[in-house]
Amino acid sequence: MCDMGGLDNLIANTAYLQARKSGEGDTKEMQKRRKSLSLPKIEECKEHRESVAGDYDSICEQQPIGKKFFRDFLETVPEYLVARDFLDEVSNWELAEDNVKSSTMESIVTNFLKEGAKNYLSFMSSDLVSKCKAATAKDYENIMQLAKEETKVFFKDKPFQDFQKSPFYDKFIQWKVFEKQPVTEKYFSEFRVLGKGGFGEVCAIQVKNTGKMYACKKLDKKRLKKKSGEKMALLEKEILEKVNSPFIVTLAYAYETKTHLCLVMSLMNGGDLKYHIYNVGERGLEMKRIIFYSAQITCGILHLHSIKILYRDMKPENVLLDDNGNCRLSDLGLAVQVKEGKSITQRAGTNGYMAPEILKEEDYSYPVDWFAMGCSIYEMVAGRTPFKDYKEKVNKDEVRRRTLEDEVKFEHASFTEEAKDICRLFLAKKKEDRLGSRNEDDDPRKHSFFKTINFHRLEANLVDPPFVPDPSVVYAKDVADIADFSEVRGIEFDDKDKKFFKKFATGAVPIPWQEEIIETGLFDELNDPNRVVSGGYANGGEAKSGVCLLL
Template sequence: MCDMGGLDNLIANTAYLQARKSSEGDLRELQKRRKSLSLPPPDVCRKEIKDTIILDFQSICVDQPIGRRQFRDFLKSVPEYLMVQELLDEIHDWELEEGSAKEQLLQSLVCAIQVKNTGQMYACKKLDKKRLKKKNGEKMALLEKEILEKVHSPFIVSLAYAYETKTHLCLVMTIMNGGDLKYHIYNVGEKGLEIKRVIFYSAQICCGILHLHSLNILYRDMKPENVLLDDNGNCRLSDLGLAVKVKEGQPINTRAGTNGYMAPEILKEENYSYPVDWFAMGCSVYEMIAAQTPFRDPKEKPNKDEVKRKTLEDPVTFNHPNFTPETKDICKLFLAKKPEERLGSRSNDDDPRKHNFFSSINFNRLEAEMVDPPFVPDPSVVYAKDIADIADFSEVKGIDFDEKDNKLFKRFATGAVPISWQQEIIDTGLYDELNDPNRQSSGKYSFSDGEKKSGVCSII
């Protein structure tokens, strides 16, 4: 059987290492492409921008990376607004001051890719169209893409582009080369993680789950295998294939998740909501410490019925010596059998980040990515299982597409995600190049018969 976790990390990591060894010819080609780019005239895109962007301060001046930058540049250009700029900076610094009180049903192939115009590296998740249709997974793939479009958090993988080829639907996302937490728990050094790493990763995971819940999104597949590390050692939630939108008046009772991490209410096929993510969070914290899930004995042969029984009936026990009093307490609260008694769900303002387990974490600084991770992955190491453990995909035969399929594929392939694209343009320096008044561009922006074309659009 194919080990997808190993395949994801092996391909992404090795290809990424090769891409970082760019030759002089590659750099010249990148420079040539960037010189060919140019911005469209303001009058051409003004109406489209007004029709597609929410015209409020939060959206334009805070959420949109280019809008945020332009707003600050504007403040700097007007003398009487300089005080406003300084005030915003002071508020930002104060909020970040130390001590301040204040989610495998669909198989996929992942590879590393590089955007030709900017040089930015990403991971590309390729979903086989025929396999999707055979398993009735087309709508689930579209739902994952639509959910990823809404998510903008440093603790969840970001979607940058969505496109289709003749055979695949492709999601271009944040590249994560540090491996998943499951690999680190069981394959790097002694089994289990140091407590400082457990606290750090748990804090980032909590922030990611809270961001999803704020968007009315239920993760449903929280487990260490779905938490990936980047080059710097920060972690992000990945694989939102089982995520679902929570809608008022529409109860959720479909069995979904991974055995050993599913909450009692899912196992009993009752209606459930956000508390199931916190139960899975408790299972994950426990596993990071003990290198086993709370309701499964690694010495026993895996048995789904026994894991279900233990999850529903048995109290959680803490036999590993690395469980501190705070760790035991937060695990007990996350693993409460009744959802209304579970940490994060006991009241409307029940925030897991307030627990003493996180007393060493300044969440304002953490969310601003100003806290140094306790572990930095070695860039020369591939954090994945041996290639011998990875099998090839078999070709899916006897599947034909109809007009309904083609319409869904077109809904999927919407191109660049605005906020992620803006951040890429800024991070790679292309924004400054395009706005340099002395820049000479060989690119042309032309349109005819109402069709707009831009050199920026042909990304991959």
């Protein structure tokens, strides 16, 4: 007898894997669609020019398309080009391996900071010029950093003003208008369900115009209203919009359908760390993988804290691997904005990873994330959590007692001295004794556990992951094993609901959308002056002007 459930799963996985393979944009249908896209005419963008905030950091540093156009503009003025080349050289020095750093730094000082040099930075302050004249080798790093700061200040003044009057800025505005086109479900193709959350399922989707694959978290509107989850959903969405780190899942789009609110995020094909700890080979992970993942997770937590966000749900299950084996924090549903002068007391987190101050219902803040980090490193090494053995039947009260009272034991043979030490420091019962919280400059990245990690290179994605997931494997439950949601009845929407839906569905998120447009080649394609346009698709749907809906 034919197993229809198994057949459904095979068909769903095959379509999904095929879409992942063809994500480079080589399908005939997508090429046809792309030929029909066009940027709005410059004259149609004038009214939108005023709505773009003229902020140097946002346009020229953070937004990938703005950064590209600003770099191109700098090439047109010799003095500006020299300044750009200097910052590029400093960036290369920061990312260089230790054995070439000294010679690279000397070369930068000689070529840019010494009077008479061909590429001398003529805009330096008189104070810095004097320091450069008197500098010896031991001063080079200091004067280089000062020159870097002065170059950035220089760019914010006349170069940025000149850029805003140039054709390069006009082109940037065209892309900003194109970015703001409405996003609907017609923009995407949908594939198999990957999992489910409290308010709906998560499925794989693909952008029709670029081939880029994402995960779509679909929140059932009726279920949200019935469970009063609107505020929580909006908070998660707004926090995800603020995040910009390679170590945290990215929100690329927020849109609505008739029945759902949809969050489109990074698709992480490699499974979660909990799966890898318990389901692949022997329980636990190799130490080189533990150090690598812990370094990336630490960078992710530090980024959240830098923008005043407390994660509150750090655990291996919420750390996902991508195709290449890099990891990202996911599920920011429990994350909260830390407000100046306001304490947090609400109990939140997962049993076994919650810090003593949460369990005692005291005021708490950032140190709770570092406690959960300690629990997670311990679990990656030992294949069990620090306060509960693998498959041990123990109630929440006993886990609470152990967390508050028991000292952590390191019985597993894989614990190195550095691993024991970092776990002890992260798992300190008192928050003031905890690594990452002992003083203002207490940076966990400086611990000897991470002595093999070059964090500059790690953050620039220049460190090869120690493990690469198998691209032919779907690291998700079978389709038949993911339970369907029952229909919610008796819920009607009023004007207040519709206003909330509109507030939620804001379309493309600028930085991830621009990254997608560049990496999939659409940016170069639409900027080609010799390109012939055959019409315009609106949002990957019917053939219309790509921006006429907006204008």
